[in-house]
Amino acid sequence: MAALVRIGTRRSKLALTQSGMMQRAIGRALGVADADLAEAVPLVEIVTTGDRVQDRRLMEIGGKALFTKEIEEALLDGRVDVAVHSMKDVPAEQPDGLCIAAVPPREDARDAFVSEAFASFADLPSGARLGTASMRRQAQALALRPDLQIEMLRGNVDTRLRKLAEGEFDAILLAVSGLNRLGFERAIRERLALDDFLPAPGQGALALQTRADDRDAAWVAALNDPATALAVAAERGAMTALEGSCRTAIGAYAEIAAGRLRLTTEMLAPDGSARWRRAGEIEAGGSEQAQALGLRLGAEVRETAGDQRVEP
Numbered sequence: 001m002a003a004l005v006r007i008g009t010r011r012s013k014l015a016l017t018q019s020g021m022m023q024r025a026i027g028r029a030l031g032v033a034d035a036d037l038a039e040a041v042p043l044v045e046i047v048t049t050g051d052r053v054q055d056r057r058l059m060e061i062g063g064k065a066l067f068t069k070e071i072e073e074a075l076l077d078g079r080v081d082v083a084v085h086s087m088k089d090v091p092a093e094q095p096d097g098l099c100i101a102a103v104p105p106r107e108d109a110r111d112a113f114v115s116e117a118f119a120s121f122a123d124l125p126s127g128a129r130l131g132t133a134s135m136r137r138q139a140q141a142l143a144l145r146p147d148l149q150i151e152m153l154r155g156n157v158d159t160r161l162r163k164l165a166e167g168e169f170d171a172i173l174l175a176v177s178g179l180n181r182l183g184f185e186r187a188i189r190e191r192l193a194l195d196d197f198l199p200a201p202g203q204g205a206l207a208l209q210t211r212a213d214d215r216d217a218a219w220v221a222a223l224n225d226p227a228t229a230l231a232v233a234a235e236r237g238a239m240t241a242l243e244g245s246c247r248t249a250i251g252a253y254a255e256i257a258a259g260r261l262r263l264t265t266e267m268l269a270p271d272g273s274a275r276w277r278r279a280g281e282i283e284a285g286g287s288e289q290a291q292a293l294g295l296r297l298g299a300e301v302r303e304t305a306g307d308q309r310v311e312p
C-alpha cells in the first residue's frame with residue numbers, strides 16, 4: 001500500500017509520542033486499517049538544528065524556530081505532508097506556503113511541579129533549587145517565592161527528569177501535558193494553579209502544519225477542535241502583541257465557558273518583581289475575533305510593562 005499522508009517528526013520521545021497519536025487519528029480519518037497504518041501514514045524522522053544544539057547558544061542563534069526549520073523544508077519539498085508540533089514551540093508567523101491547518105483537542109494546559117522530596121511548590125524550603133529553562137516559569141516562581149534559587153534546566157523531558165533524579169535540583173517545573181502524553185503522570189506532585197503559573201501561549205495544544213494547499217483536506221479538518229483552535233488563536237494573538245520569545249516572560253491562557261471566550265495574558269519582569277496582567281472576554285465566534293482579542297489585551301500589557309526582554 002502506498003503512503004497516503006507522511007508525517008514529519010522530530011526524534012525526541014515527546015515528538016514521537018505526539019506524532020504517533022496524530023498518526024492514529026489521521027489513519028482513522030482516512031479509514032486506514034490498523035495493520036496498514038505504518039505504511040499508509042508513515043512517520044518520517046527529521047533531526048532539527050534545535051535538537052543538535054542543546055545549549056545557551058540556541059537563544060543567540062534564533063530560539064524556537066530552530067526546532068521547526070528542517071521539518072518545514074521537508075514539507076515545502078514535498079518529502080512529508082504534515083508535521084505535528086507542540087503549539088507552544090510554533091513561532092507566530094508561518095513561512096510562505098505553509099499553514100497551521102488543524103488544532104486537535106487540548107491536553108491539560110497547566111504546569112506541573114515535579115520533585116522527589118517535596119509534595120508541593122509551597123512546601124519548598126527557603127533557598128531551594130528549582131530547575132527550569134523557561135523565563136516565564138522562572139519569573140512566575142520568583143513572583144511567589146523570591147527566595148528560591150532558579151537553576152538552568154535544559155534538554156527534553158526525559159533528560160530533565162533524569163537530572164532531577166540525579167539530585168541536581170530540589171524540584172523542576174514541566175508542562176503537565178508532556179508528562180501525561182509520555183506516561184509520566186506519576187511524577188507530578190502538584191498541578192499548579194493557572195492563576196499563579198499562567199501557561200505559555202498554546203501550552204498543552206498541538207499544531208498540525210501542512211502546505212497551504214492542504215488546508216481544507218478532509219483528513220486535516222477531521223482533526224481540528226474548534227474550541228481549542230479559538231483559545232489558541234487568542235493566546236497567540238497576545239503572544240504576537242507581546243513579542244513573545246525565549247527572552248521574555250509571558251503567559252496567556254484562554255478558554256470557552258458558556259459560549260464566551262475568556263483570555264488572560266501577562267508579562268513579568270524576569271526576576272518576578274513585577275507582573276502586568278489583563279483579562280477580557282468576547283462572545284466565542286471566529287478565530288479572527290479571537291486573535292484580535294489577544295492582540296488588544298497583549299498590546300495593553302505591553303504598553304504598561306515596557307520592554308522586559310533579557311539580553312542574551
Ligand SMILES: NCc1[nH]cc(CCC(=O)O)c1CC(=O)O
Nearest residue numbers: 086088174175177178203204205
Ligand atoms: N519547550 C519544550 C516543550 N515544548 C512542548 C512541551 C510539552 C508541553 C506542551 O504540550 O505544551 C515542552 C516541555 C515542557 O514545557 O515541559
